[in-house]
Amino acid sequence: MSGNPGRCPKEERLWREEFSVSSAEQAYVERRQFSRFLVLTSGAMFAGQVWLMAKSWVAKAGSVVWPRQPVAAVGELPVGEAKVFQYPGPNDNCLLVRVSETQYAAYSQKCTHLSCAVIYSAEKRVLECPCHQGYFSIDDGHVVQGPPPRPLPRVELEVSGGQLIAKGMSVFGERERE
Amino acid sequence: MAFYDSPLRKRAARVMDGTMLLIVVLVVVQVWLLMASVESWLAGHQQVALPAMLLSGALFAGCAGLLALSRRTDRAARVGGTGERREV
Incomplete structure (x- = not known):
């Protein structure tokens, strides 16, 4: 038994037709999508390394002022x-x-x-x-x-x-x- | 159904699997590299940042190149011999 008991089955069928995308289809990931996601992850790792390098440059420039x-x-x-x-x-x-x-x-x-x-x-x-x-x-x-x-x-x-x-x-x- | 059994489609599927596997390996190396360089950096060895960044950039370029290769192969398989666009 599915759906709201207060509604008639016809009304529910209409709702299904309006929103016809199922969650199983939504969750399906293609190989090319997964590859793209991996390359994005790779880019994020590279961005992390660039951030580390930038922090090194800032530290080398002596911009850190320690309080006394x-x-x-x-x-x-x-x-x-x-x-x-x-x-x-x-x-x-x-x-x-x-x-x-x-x-x-x-x-x-x-x-x-x-x-x-x-x-x-x-x-x-x-x-x-x-x-x-x-x-x-x-x-x-x-x-x-x-x-x-x-x-x-x-x-x-x-x-x-x-x-x-x-x-x-x-x-x-x-x-x-x- | 002939399209799914075509050698071109099988080749594209193999290329896609192969490149995906290689990309996974490269990303795992990148994750390890970032972890190791952050650890070294926090320990005061700031000289590791530049070579690690260059290596990570090379790995990223490798990943992007492999993705481009798989997309090219995929496109060629979709278009196929007939010129008709198909979903693989």
Whole structure:
């Protein structure tokens, strides 16, 4: 039994005649249509590569201006402790670690695997991602162990007027070239 | 029915299948290439962007060329020997 019980069959036949395209015919995809779709996908992949290249050019031109932001007072943190701060935006969590009496390090807190928050492990001297046991070196942020595919972005720090100032961010590959 | 059994139509169908398969392979390579270059780029190796873009462009040109080839073959099969336009 199909159709609305309140309507007579003749009325329904008329409706079918007016809209005669069936959903099965609509869903049918020809080989040449599928090939065209694949070529469009290929064009989209190429557009993605062009976008990546354009971003590289913009980055090379030095148009990224990092804000200068005080993070903590020198000596505020005990050795082996960490503090969360936001840099460069209010939603970008970073981790400041006092590695030794005189040495500080700051990295993005977002794991490069699946964006879990990393924590500092003072006894192992590594940044640890508790989600999938990824470990990053505290010295330069490179991946020591686990699934993360790339190093943690590092926050560049400067001491000025008794304050630790965040002045930019860099990743491991960029630091290698400098 | 003779049209569907004609060697020209069979050849066109084979060309269509072959090119479609090749295009699938090229697109899969392009997807992998984009993924790998984004990963490298995020890791700070920005020098990979240019060669990856050129290779992706070549693959795209290959896909477009294969599509053009299949359309040409398809058109030739549709027109056939009689000059009459037919749906394959």
